Amino acid sequence: MSTEATVSAEASGTPPEPDVARPTSTELLADNEQLPPRQPAGQTPSQTVGPFFGYALPYTGGPQLVPAVRPDAIRLHGTVFDGAGAPIPDALLELWQPDASGALVRRAGSRRRERGDFTGFGRAAVDVEGNYEFVTILPGPIGGSAAHWALLTVFARGLLHHLFTRAYFVERDGAVPSDALLQRLPADRRDTLLAREHQHGRYRFDIHLQGDSETVFLDYPGVGASDGR
Template identity: 40%
Template sequence: MSEQLPLTPSQTVGPYLRLGLDWPKGADVVPPGTPGEIVISGILYDGAGIPVTDGLIETWQADPDGRFAHPDDPRGAVEPSVPGFLGFGRSCTDETGRWSIRTVLPGALPALDGDAEEAPHLDVSVFARGLLDRVVTRIYFADQPGNDRDPLLAAVPAERRATLVAEKVGEAEYRFDIHLQGERETVFLQV
């Protein structure tokens, strides 16, 4: 009879998180100088409010017309209306926990139920030490119409909605800090 070995303990992401996750285009969802480009940046914080210096932020989004160049789009894949638009970006956090993505504002999307419209947003995955798996959230934009009718935002308690909304801090700049835990914890989605 063979001897039963103990279970291997689960491990968290890191410390070598970035190996194999580098994306050739990096944080540029659109080429620099693209008309209508915006920059979204922020700091990734852990539960104690300390910046996470070895995290990775990944974004997925529709183009300004609310369309995807992907075969899984139920409306059919279409070429992006913005030349060079990738719809995907990855930004590693720096020594201060800061991350940044260059993109364009996405368009609104039809909601899954077909009766509503999702406000312009980015889907975000966060990878960091201490996590057993990625966490997923969204970035909405404070100055965009439709936030008040978005089905997901409406499902979030009013006092927590601000954790999903990027603040406009410049002509073409938004700030979106991500808090993994704690008093100001970002709302994360179960996917």
């Protein structure tokens, strides 16, 4: 209320009206607008934000499942490429495998390598050129299969979900292992799952996220979807 209106009201003996906030035109419009019924809350969709893998996920000793001086230690290494064939400098890989007898290890301690326990799990961040390396042992065959293989999980930029693949270990001059999964694949696709020994105890396994040499990726129902290739 203005000063003049207050003085006029006092002079006439009428008590002044209190200041009342008037609704704005926007508020009046909102009051008259019919809002749609509220929908039940759902899960937030996956988004490609980051990646931020290098801040917390890598840990000391992550790629070394066993000491490098162990007599039966091997190295699994390679490069992660994008669809254009360029190395990805900020991918992260996890390795899951049985022990040398083929038994699945269910033991904690992957972050306490100094204990010397083999847990069958490793985690490696690639370097700026997209290269990674694990120091581990040759996994034993699982479930009656003659193949030696390990599971790899791939996290990288542009992926809504992490990807699963397998690395089948093939010794120098060795034949392609007999395995139900490999037998279902054409020869050119089968080769993308083979980690070949190129030096004694050193197996190379490159990962191509897309393109003509795209690695075969696997879906595991109930675990989370890859992009289905």
